[in-house]
Structures are given as structure tokens and as C-alpha cells.
Amino acid sequence: MRKTTMRRTLAATVAMIGIGVLVLAGCSGGNEGGGTASGTPTVVTSTNVWAAVASAVAGEDASVTALYTNAEGDPHEFEPSASDTAEVADADVVVLNGGHYDAYMESAAKGSDATIIDAFAIMTGDDHATANEHVFYDLAVVGKVATQIGDALAEKDPTNAETFKANAAAFNTEIDGLRAQVASIKQAHDGTKVAQTEPLAGYLLSDAGLVDVAPTGFTGAVEEGQSPSASDRAQMEDLLTSGTVHALIYNTQAVDSTTEALLATANDSGVAVVDFTETLPEGTNDYIEWQRAQIEALSAALNNNGAH
Incomplete structure (x- = not known):
């Protein structure tokens, strides 16, 4: 749940703190060669989503640690501890989302001797201007990260x-x-209109041929932890009550009174609601299992709601 209305300022402050802690950690003499005491390579990731990808590749032959594992909170607002930053300094491989989604990790990784894998950079190359930072919903990119x-x-x-x-x-x-x-969703529902409460699963929805018609002012405000304008709220409500959209894609980790009101409207209007998350849900450690469940829920919602 978003409690901060100054995310970018917070991220910048955390980044500066992280750099300072990293320098101190680097001078403390820790494990200069990285890895564990037994020589097993270590992978440190920003969130448990990327840890799940790394674990699938590492198997039993490397250790994987995620800094952020909260199934209910907002990864954008994570503040790393000194020990978190030291983990990055000692890692052999660092996997981060990039795109300022995990700004703390971007800053900490700059001082590390580890191999840095930046998912956002893999997707965008040099064109970062308009790209959505939630690249863990781009299945092709996730596959490249695993490689x-x-x-x-x-x-x-x-x-x-x-x-x-x-x-x-x-x-x-x-x-x-x-x-x-x-x-298969695209084949059955190409061009179907949906609405997200936040621009979370845009890449997956686009690959599925679905059109997110939610006002960018609304979703952008929710992403920044701010209140959408009255006109954006009204437009979003109308999309649901008029039957324009066939599903509401609801980010359960970006919830406030505005999104809760929207959820109630969707339920009252008979619009299917599909829960999506930014991190792995409690009890789930497998990326494939997580995404398969969400994809199947999306497909079922569209089929049951008569979307064409």
C-alpha cells in the first residue's frame, strides 16, 4: 500500500544513503572475492521476483538472496539497511530491475565488483524515455535475464x-x-479493452492483444502515491459502469481509498476483477507458477465476461 507521496525524492535520498553505506562496507574488509565461504557463487537481487528467476537458474549450485520480499508492500518505497547494501557489495552477481524501479539497487550496484544484470537495460537499450519500468511482466525480457x-x-x-x-x-x-x-488470449480477445489501476502489467497485456484504456492521469497518480484528479476518477468510473472495459486489472500492492472505491464500482457493475501483484505472493517462490496463475486468471475473467 502506498503511503508516500514523494516517491522520487525518497528514492533519491535512499540512493545517496546506499552509496555512503556501500563505501563504508567496501572499506571494512568483508569477502573481497564474493561468494560464500565454501566458494559457492552468490546472487543478490532487488526483489523476490528476480530472486525467483535467479533461483531457477542457480539450482543447488549458487545462493540467491532478495533484498525485498514483502508480499503486501510497495517495492518502490523500500529502504535498504546497511546489511542489505553490504550484501550487494559482496555478491558475485547482482540482478536488478532498473529503470529507477529499484533505485537503491542501481546506486549500490555501481560500487560492486559483481556482474550486474539490469533487466530494464536489456529491454530498452539506450531508449529509456517512455518505457514502463515493470519489465518483469515482459516475458521475453525475463527469459533474456535468465540466460x-x-x-x-x-x-x-x-x-x-x-x-x-x-x-x-x-x-x-x-x-x-x-x-x-x-x-491464446490474443487469439480469442484481440482488441478487448481493459483497465489497470496502475501501469503494472502493460507488457503482458499488450502481448495478449488487450488495450488498457485507463486514463494515464489516473494510473500515473496511483503509481506516484497521489490522488487522481476528479476528472480522471470520473472517467475511470465511467469505463466500468458503461461496460466499456471487460476486466479491471487490480494491483493489490498499490491500494488506497481511490482504488478501493474503484474495486467496489467494478464489482457492482459486473466487471471482472483480476488481481495482479508486483512481488511474489506469500507462499509462492516460483516465477513461472506466479505468472501462470495470473495469466490463467486473466483468461478466465475474459472468457467468463463475454469479451471478444
């Missing part, structure tokens, strides 16, 4: 190189299965 993790771990631990690469390939096969499910 890069496999390559990085293979370099850190040549003995298990083939295992890491095989695990990455197996993960990509499962990603292909998810993409096939998304393609």
Missing part, C-alpha cells in the same frame, strides 16, 4: 557452467509456454 544469469554464474563457477546454462534453457522453455498462453 544472462546462467552465463554470469557459468563464468563465476566453471565447474557447474553446463548446469547453469541448462537450467537457464529449461526456464526459457517454461517462459515459452507462458508466452503461448498469452498468445
Whole structure:
């Protein structure tokens, strides 16, 4: 749930604190070579989403740690501790979302000797201007991240190189299965209008042929922890009450009185509500399992709501 209305300022402040802590950690003499005491490579990720991807590749041959694992909070607002930043300093491989989604990680990683894998940079290259930072909903990008993790771990631990690469390939096969499910939604519902409460799953919805018609002023305000304007709220309500949209994509980790009111309107209007999350739900540790459940819920909602 968003409690902060100054996210960007907070992120910048946290980033500066993180850099200072990282410098101190680097001078404290920790594990200069990275890895664990037994020589097993270590991977540190910003969120449990990327940890799930890394774990699928690492298997039993590398350790994976996520800094942010809260299934209910907002990853944008995470404030790392000194020990969190030290974890990044000592890692062999660092996986971050990028795009200022996890600004604390971007700053901490700059001082690390680890191999840095930036998902947002993989997707956008040099064009960062208008891209949505929620790249963990871009299945193709997630597959590329897994491949890069496999390559990085293979370099850190040549003995298990083939295992890491095989695990990455197996993960990509499962990603292909998810993409096939998304393609099936597109085949059945191409052009169907939906609305998100926040611009979270844009890449997946686009690949599914769905059109998010929510006012950008509304979703942008929710993302920033601010109150949407009266006109944007009215427009969003009308999309639901008029039957224009066939599903409301509801970010359960960006909830306030505005989104709760919208949820009530959707329920009263008979519009299907599909819950989506920014991090893995409690009790889920598998990226493929998480996305498959959401994709299946989306497909069922559209089928049951008579979307064409």
C-alpha cells in the first residue's frame, strides 16, 4: 500500500544513503572475492521476483538472496539497511530491475565488483524515455535475464557452467509456454479493452492483444502515491459502469481509498476483477507458477465476461 507521496525524492535520498553505506562496507574488509565461504557463487537481487528467476537458474549450485520480499508492500518505497547494501557489495552477481524501479539497487550496484544484470537495460537499450519500468511482466525480457544469469554464474563457477546454462534453457522453455498462453488470449480477445489501476502489467497485456484504456492521469497518480484528479476518477468510473472495459486489472500492492472505491464500482457493475501483484505472493517462490496463475486468471475473467 502506498503511503508516500514523494516517491522520487525518497528514492533519491535512499540512493545517496546506499552509496555512503556501500563505501563504508567496501572499506571494512568483508569477502573481497564474493561468494560464500565454501566458494559457492552468490546472487543478490532487488526483489523476490528476480530472486525467483535467479533461483531457477542457480539450482543447488549458487545462493540467491532478495533484498525485498514483502508480499503486501510497495517495492518502490523500500529502504535498504546497511546489511542489505553490504550484501550487494559482496555478491558475485547482482540482478536488478532498473529503470529507477529499484533505485537503491542501481546506486549500490555501481560500487560492486559483481556482474550486474539490469533487466530494464536489456529491454530498452539506450531508449529509456517512455518505457514502463515493470519489465518483469515482459516475458521475453525475463527469459533474456535468465540466460544472462546462467552465463554470469557459468563464468563465476566453471565447474557447474553446463548446469547453469541448462537450467537457464529449461526456464526459457517454461517462459515459452507462458508466452503461448498469452498468445491464446490474443487469439480469442484481440482488441478487448481493459483497465489497470496502475501501469503494472502493460507488457503482458499488450502481448495478449488487450488495450488498457485507463486514463494515464489516473494510473500515473496511483503509481506516484497521489490522488487522481476528479476528472480522471470520473472517467475511470465511467469505463466500468458503461461496460466499456471487460476486466479491471487490480494491483493489490498499490491500494488506497481511490482504488478501493474503484474495486467496489467494478464489482457492482459486473466487471471482472483480476488481481495482479508486483512481488511474489506469500507462499509462492516460483516465477513461472506466479505468472501462470495470473495469466490463467486473466483468461478466465475474459472468457467468463463475454469479451471478444
